[in-house]
Amino acid sequence: MSTLPANLQGYYRWIQKCNGGLKGKEKYHPWSVGKSTVGYLQPWLFQKLKSEFPGIFKVLTKPEAIDSLALDESLTTCEERSAALAGVLAQLREEGVLSGWRNELYPVPTSFHAEPLALVERAAAVHLGIKAYGVHVNGYVETERGVELWVATRSQTKPTWPGRLDHIVAGGQPHGLSPQANVIKECGEEASIPEELARNAQPVGAVSYEEMQEWGLKRDVLFCYDLQLPADFVPEPQDGEVESFQRLPIEEVANIIVNTDKFKDNCNLVIIDFLIRHGFIKPEQEGYLELLAGLRLGPCA
Amino acid sequence: MSTLPANLQGYYRWIQKCNGGLKGKEKYHPWSVGKSTVGYLQPWLFQKLKSEFPGIFKVLTKPEAIDSLALDESLTTCEERSAALAGVLAQLREEGVLSGWRNELYPVPTSFHAEPLALVERAAAVHLGIKAYGVHVNGYVETERGVELWVATRSQTKPTWPGRLDHIVAGGQPHGLSPQANVIKECGEEASIPEELARNAQPVGAVSYEEMQEWGLKRDVLFCYDLQLPADFVPEPQDGEVESFQRLPIEEVANIIVNTDKFKDNCNLVIIDFLIRHGFIKPEQEGYLELLAGLRLGPCA
Numbered sequence: 001m002s003t004l005p006a007n008l009q010g011y012y013r014w015i016q017k018c019n020g021g022l023k024g025k026e027k028y029h030p031w032s033v034g035k036s037t038v039g040y041l042q043p044w045l046f047q048k049l050k051s052e053f054p055g056i057f058k059v060l061t062k063p064e065a066i067d068s069l070a071l072d073e074s075l076t077t078c079e080e081r082s083a084a085l086a087g088v089l090a091q092l093r094e095e096g097v098l099s100g101w102r103n104e105l106y107p108v109p110t111s112f113h114a115e116p117l118a119l120v121e122r123a124a125a126v127h128l129g130i131k132a133y134g135v136h137v138n139g140y141v142e143t144e145r146g147v148e149l150w151v152a153t154r155s156q157t158k159p160t161w162p163g164r165l166d167h168i169v170a171g172g173q174p175h176g177l178s179p180q181a182n183v184i185k186e187c188g189e190e191a192s193i194p195e196e197l198a199r200n201a202q203p204v205g206a207v208s209y210e211e212m213q214e215w216g217l218k219r220d221v222l223f224c225y226d227l228q229l230p231a232d233f234v235p236e237p238q239d240g241e242v243e244s245f246q247r248l249p250i251e252e253v254a255n256i257i258v259n260t261d262k263f264k265d266n267c268n269l270v271i272i273d274f275l276i277r278h279g280f281i282k283p284e285q286e287g288y289l290e291l292l293a294g295l296r297l298g299p300c301a
Numbered sequence: 302m303s304t305l306p307a308n309l310q311g312y313y314r315w316i317q318k319c320n321g322g323l324k325g326k327e328k329y330h331p332w333s334v335g336k337s338t339v340g341y342l343q344p345w346l347f348q349k350l351k352s353e354f355p356g357i358f359k360v361l362t363k364p365e366a367i368d369s370l371a372l373d374e375s376l377t378t379c380e381e382r383s384a385a386l387a388g389v390l391a392q393l394r395e396e397g398v399l400s401g402w403r404n405e406l407y408p409v410p411t412s413f414h415a416e417p418l419a420l421v422e423r424a425a426a427v428h429l430g431i432k433a434y435g436v437h438v439n440g441y442v443e444t445e446r447g448v449e450l451w452v453a454t455r456s457q458t459k460p461t462w463p464g465r466l467d468h469i470v471a472g473g474q475p476h477g478l479s480p481q482a483n484v485i486k487e488c489g490e491e492a493s494i495p496e497e498l499a500r501n502a503q504p505v506g507a508v509s510y511e512e513m514q515e516w517g518l519k520r521d522v523l524f525c526y527d528l529q530l531p532a533d534f535v536p537e538p539q540d541g542e543v544e545s546f547q548r549l550p551i552e553e554v555a556n557i558i559v560n561t562d563k564f565k566d567n568c569n570l571v572i573i574d575f576l577i578r579h580g581f582i583k584p585e586q587e588g589y590l591e592l593l594a595g596l597r598l599g600p601c602a
Contacts, residue, residue, distance in 0.1 A: 203582075206590060293602065
């Protein structure tokens with residue numbers, strides 16, 4: 001029987017890993033729609049968009065600031081901006097720059113509830129460094145031995161994070177679906193959780209971060225849900241994205257987070273939030289407040 | 302039967318009220334110990350400390366910054382600094398500047414787990430604008446009708462916030478006591494909650510804010526606890542600080558927060574955190590993420 005980690009440093013390294021973008025961001029070139037900065041570009045992509053799409057992106061220069069791009073002002077509606085960006089992204093895809101095409105539209109947002117300024121293919125969100133949203137579900141069981149968390153192992157054939165541990169249910173938040181509806185849909189698709197159970201998933205907050213990834217900045221806000229499951233419920237992989245499910249004592253989950261890199265990066269933050277909200281991490285532990293504050297270092301809006 | 306408020310603006314005004322200090326702080330004069338800024342002073346107090354205690358506070362001037370005070374460098378230990386500040390505060394008390402003396406020592410902290418730089422009388426925390434810590438307990442019952450929250454009415458004779466609604470148990474965090482031990486102590490003193498029940502109080506996070514008050518900046522971090530109470534438990538006022546207790550449906554509590562000023566200011570933040578963590582405020586509601594982010598606008602460390 002493992003015990004909960006006493007030292008919070010092993011948790012905190014995930015705050016740092018998932019927020020490399022907060023320090024590294026000054027090397028990225030902002031891009032904007034009207035007055036709103038909506039994303040950040042790696043230098044190579046900035047150069048490419050600037051030189052190859054001068055009709056769509058205009059260069060803005062300011063003294064003592066890095067050059068930025070602005071979407072051409074002649075594109076005044078969401079539809080026009082989406083069409084122009086779709087053309088750009090189609091070319092990047094053809095050139096092999098963009099892979100993992102999803103055929104799923106993400107908003108280019110200012111904030112979650114505001115009308116999106118444009119819609120773009122999901123696979124481009126990190127390249128464009130736009131803010132993106134997701135839902136993560138902590139599926140747990142209260143047993144006589146204590147709390148146990150259902151954990152998925154991602155399929156080895158998934159393009160992203162193959163073989164890493166994951167939440168029982170998690171997914172990106174596409175345009176036009178409410179977070180709750182998304183949770184219910186993903187519960188069915190990813191773990192065969194029937195709708196009447198999935199409806200018990202309770203929203204409990206959000207985490208936010210800005211992670212530097214190979215292709216750009218992943219700037220995410222994840223809505224967190226707790227779903228208490230009956231002891232006899234067993235999830236089943238449905239859509240091939242999950243290899244297997246296992247139910248682990250919360251102490252073991254905590255030790256995996258602290259001692260290994262097995263979980264997909266952002267799952268660590270959502271589970272740390274769970275551990276704090278359920279009292280498994282305590283104010284008496286040094287670094288408690290810094291860990292808590294670290295869960296929402298990215299813009300939360 | 303009241304329903305939960307649909308619009309989050311009524312909650313958000315408490316974020317604004319409790320964080321007036323974030324905007325107004327530039328008018329306050331920082332004071333420091335060594336390299337650490339530990340507090341902020343209203344202009345009248347800055348002038349008074351500067352002119353009347355030149356041996357203890359040195360003036361620091363920087364171009365384009367407001368003047369600040371530094372505790373004299375000859376005071377090198379916590380004991381020496383505490384003694385010097387005690388002399389200053391005793392004079393302020395004698396002059397009637399400081400009232401509500403508690404005979405309770407608060408740390409002058411950099412962060413919660415770091416050794417305090419000095420200890421000062423609690424009544425001076427807001428005047429000195431130092432960071433302070435507290436514990437707030439959401440004492441709730443799961444009934445057939447839904448969640449109900451125990452709410453205290455503060456005594457009309459309390460020097461601070463007389464007659465306002467409050468948590469069943471809440472208290473400042475004095476030096477030398479763990480948050481959990483403080484919760485158990487306050488549970489007994491304020492509401493006659495026996496230790497075996499109080500031990501069930503579960504730490505669930507923290508809120509932080511910087512409120513402008515009449516006498517200075519209240520810069521607080523409150524550790525939040527959830528304590529599920531048995532349906533037949535009835536708290537009893539013990540130390541005269543509470544006039545009465547009542548158990549209210551969570552919908553009614555939410556409407557009091559949104560529509561009235563009945564709760565002591567900071568209780569609103571802790572209950573909004575409770576409402577979010579328990580799914581009574583949902584991601585689908587406009588302003589959800591901004592409200593969530595607003596719960597930790599003060600330095601959380």
